[in-house]
Amino acid sequence: MVAINKLFTEYHNNVLKNKEAHLKEYRRVFAEVQASPAKYKNKPVEFLYQPMFFSQEDFERFQQLTAQLLDILKKVVLQYLKEEDFRKHFNFTPLLEKLILKDPGYDIDVPMGRFDIFYPFNDDFQFCELNADGSSGMVEERELQHIFRNSLAIRELEEKYGFTGFELFDSWVEALLRNYRQFSGKEEKPRIAIVDWFSSSIPSEFLEFQKAFERNGCTTMIADIRHLTYRNKKLYYQDTEIDCIYRRAVTWEIIDHAEEVGDFIQAYLEGSVCVVGPIRSQIIHNKNIFSILHDPVKTPFLTEEERKFVEQHIPYTTLFDCKNKELVAFAITNKDQLVLKPMDRYASSGVYIGKDFTIQQWKELMEKEAERDYLLQQLCQIPKLPMAMFTDDDVRFIENNYIIGLFMYNEKLQGIYTRVGRKNIIGSIAECFTLPNFIVSKKL
Numbered sequence: 001m002v003a004i005n006k007l008f009t010e011y012h013n014n015v016l017k018n019k020e021a022h023l024k025e026y027r028r029v030f031a032e033v034q035a036s037p038a039k040y041k042n043k044p045v046e047f048l049y050q051p052m053f054f055s056q057e058d059f060e061r062f063q064q065l066t067a068q069l070l071d072i073l074k075k076v077v078l079q080y081l082k083e084e085d086f087r088k089h090f091n092f093t094p095l096l097e098k099l100i101l102k103d104p105g106y107d108i109d110v111p112m113g114r115f116d117i118f119y120p121f122n123d124d125f126q127f128c129e130l131n132a133d134g135s136s137g138m139v140e141e142r143e144l145q146h147i148f149r150n151s152l153a154i155r156e157l158e159e160k161y162g163f164t165g166f167e168l169f170d171s172w173v174e175a176l177l178r179n180y181r182q183f184s185g186k187e188e189k190p191r192i193a194i195v196d197w198f199s200s201s202i203p204s205e206f207l208e209f210q211k212a213f214e215r216n217g218c219t220t221m222i223a224d225i226r227h228l229t230y231r232n233k234k235l236y237y238q239d240t241e242i243d244c245i246y247r248r249a250v251t252w253e254i255i256d257h258a259e260e261v262g263d264f265i266q267a268y269l270e271g272s273v274c275v276v277g278p279i280r281s282q283i284i285h286n287k288n289i290f291s292i293l294h295d296p297v298k299t300p301f302l303t304e305e306e307r308k309f310v311e312q313h314i315p316y317t318t319l320f321d322c323k324n325k326e327l328v329a330f331a332i333t334n335k336d337q338l339v340l341k342p343m344d345r346y347a348s349s350g351v352y353i354g355k356d357f358t359i360q361q362w363k364e365l366m367e368k369e370a371e372r373d374y375l376l377q378q379l380c381q382i383p384k385l386p387m388a389m390f391t392d393d394d395v396r397f398i399e400n401n402y403i404i405g406l407f408m409y410n411e412k413l414q415g416i417y418t419r420v421g422r423k424n425i426i427g428s429i430a431e432c433f434t435l436p437n438f439i440v441s442k443k444l
Contacts, residue, residue, distance in 0.1 A: 002055045002161065002440045004121060008385065011051070012397050014156045015388055019395055022049070025152040026390050037204040038143035038434075045140045045434050048400070050387040051148055052418040052435045058121065059439050062406055063413045065313070066115060069127065070411055072293070072306050073284045077109045079301055080283050089298050090288060095265075096255050096279070102269055104278035105183035111175060111277045113284075113408040114417065120383035127314050128380055128403060132277070132285040134196075134250040137405060137417045137434075138168040139205040144436035154438075163438040166415030168407060169212040175409040176276045177216070180244045183274040189217045190243030190274070195225045195264075197249055209246065225249045230263035235273045244274040251282045287343050287375055290317035315378040322366050331376055335362050339377045340370045353379060353424045387420060387435075400433075401426055 015022045026049045038045045079086045080100070087097060114135040119125045145165040148154055154163055180190050192213050194206050206222050213220040223237040235242045254261055267273045283289070292298050293310045294317055302310070320340060321327060331338055335354035342350040352365050386397040403426050405417035421431040 002053075002442050004053055004055050004058070004440070007053050007157070007161070007440060010157065011053075011153070012386065012388070015049075015153070015395060016397070022152060022388075023390065023393070023395060025049075026395070029147055029151055029153075032147045033144065036143040036147065037208055038140045039204040040140070042201055042203070045144075046432065047144055048387050048420060048433045048435060049153060049390060049395075050420075050435055051153060052402070052404075052416070052437045053440045054416065054437065056439055056441060058119075059413075059416075062117075062416070065125070066406055066408060066413050068306075068309055069115065069313075070408075072302065072309065073130075073289075074109065075301055075306075076289065076292070076299070077280065077283050079299075081280075086298070089292050090283070090286065092282070092286075093255060095258060096251070096282065099265070099268065099279035100282060102271070102279070104276075104280065105271060105274060106179040106276075107182065108179060108410050109278065110281045110284060110408070111179055111410055112172065113281070114405040115408060116403055116405050118380045118383055119404050120381070124381065125313060126380045129287065130284050130289065131405070132281040134248045135407070136205060136248075138172075138407070138415075139208045140434045141166065141415060141417050141437065142168055142208075144434060145438070148436040149438075160443055162441040162443055164441070165436075165438055166407075168415050169208060170216065171414050172209070172409055173212050173216045173218070175412075176244070176246060177218075178410065179276050180274045184243070189219075191240060192218045192220045192244050192246060193223045193228070193237050193242045194220065194246045195223050195228070195249050197226070197253060198222075198224045206248070213246075225254070225264055226257075226260045228261070228264050228267070230267045230272070233270065233272050235263065235267040242273055244276065247275050247277055251279055251285070254279075287317070287341060288319070290314055290377065291319055291375060294318070315380050317375050317377040320366075320370055320374040320376040322370060327376070328366060331366060332359065332363065335359065337379050339379050340365060341375050341377060343373045343375060351425055355379070356424055382424065382426075385420075398422070402435075 029049060033047060034044045110132045112135050113130065113132040115127060116129040116131065117125055117127050149165065181187065194209055202222050210220045210222055221237055221240060227237065229236045258265060268275055293314060338354045340352040354362055382401045384399045384401055387400045388395055389398045400420040400422055402418055402420040406413055407415040407417060416437040418435040418437055419426050420433050420435060423431050426432055
């Protein structure tokens with residue numbers, strides 16, 4: 001068993017005792033990252049010269065706890081599908097409910113997800129968010145993992161340790177094709193469309209997934225969801241018939257712009273095309289899921305063990321009603337222990353952490369920003385680690401908050417994605433750096 005805290009210390013000592021060599025290596029790694037497909041919004045991803053290390057025991061713990069969580073979530077999905085009264089707790093629009101109730105044609109409700117977790121390397125972990133709708137970050141993880149695997153940072157540790165990374169592209173192709181075979185009853189490779197909304201250039205991650213599908217024998221196109229056409233019970237992009245869609249277009253945008261994507265919606269509802277992932281993933285993606293899980297009146301189908309898991313590992317969450325004077329007073333009194341967040345947005349957009357604001361600013365946020373479709377949530381204990389941060393001619397180890405994303409492919413843990421930053425919000429709207437991730441074993 002690897003003592004991970006000791007390994008972090010060894011890494012820090014290696015860098016500090018040979019600053020000049022690591023500064024030179026950092027510049028080389030920086031140049032490689034700049035030239036790689038690791039992009040966010042068409043700009044090279046920001047990163048730290050700091051691998052994230054996990055033991056095999058950590059990974060097995062992630063497997064166990066994601067399995068426990070999925071058992072709970074599958075019960076919620078089943079209840080939604082069979083109980084009309086239960087559906088009312090989600091307050092989805094009639095169109096969204098109709099799309100959710102449509103059987104996708106295969107038995108996995110959430111084919112791809114990234115479950116974000118605060119993990120302080122002990123049992124005091126908490127799930128922060130369940131990204132089950134357009135999950136991303138795979139190309140960043142792959143590229144940083146590859147570049148760091150050949151760096152001085154890792155080479156200095158290889159005499160004592162082995163390092164294993166994660167494969168996130170061909171494994172996704174395998175997962176998607178498994179679902180397509182169940183949908184179609186065919187073994188032939190489908191023609192695939194990766195769909196989203198595009199206003200300018202195509203994200204590098206989509207191009208990398210296209211390469212992976214084509215490497216596995218699937219004709220693959222990248223298509224704007226607005227440009228799909230449905231005729232004679234078949235869905236087309238330009239003049240090419242589509243057998244299977246890898247959906248990256250997020251649900252709330254589809255619902256908000258339904259008039260622009262009518263052909264996609266009709267094909268989906270008529271079951272004319274295999275869509276991976278299905279719209280019903282919205283049941284667990286919508287952040288309201290946490291408030292529902294914490295309400296025993298709404299979830300009598302959970303066992304005592306499952307309820308204990310929710311209480312210990314999912315932050316307490318409730319619907320925020322700015323007209324509820326008692327709730328507003330509670331939110332003001334307990335400002336520093338609370339978060340306001342929208343039910344369904346991404347990249348940390350619209351998330352407000354109470355202790356980052358004055359009382360007056362917090363009141364204004366509740367009155368203006370959080371007027372509707374907001375949740376009030378217990379602030380998780382955000383774990384920290386000292387991490388290497390370079391200036392032009394020096395390196396210091398500075399405490400950074402970190403959050404770990406667990407990539408789930410067809411309900412199987414496939415990889416890890418770590419983001420860090422010095423602010424309480426770790427996301428693209430604030431300071432955010434990506435780290436490479438490795439499972440570490442001790443050499444005999």
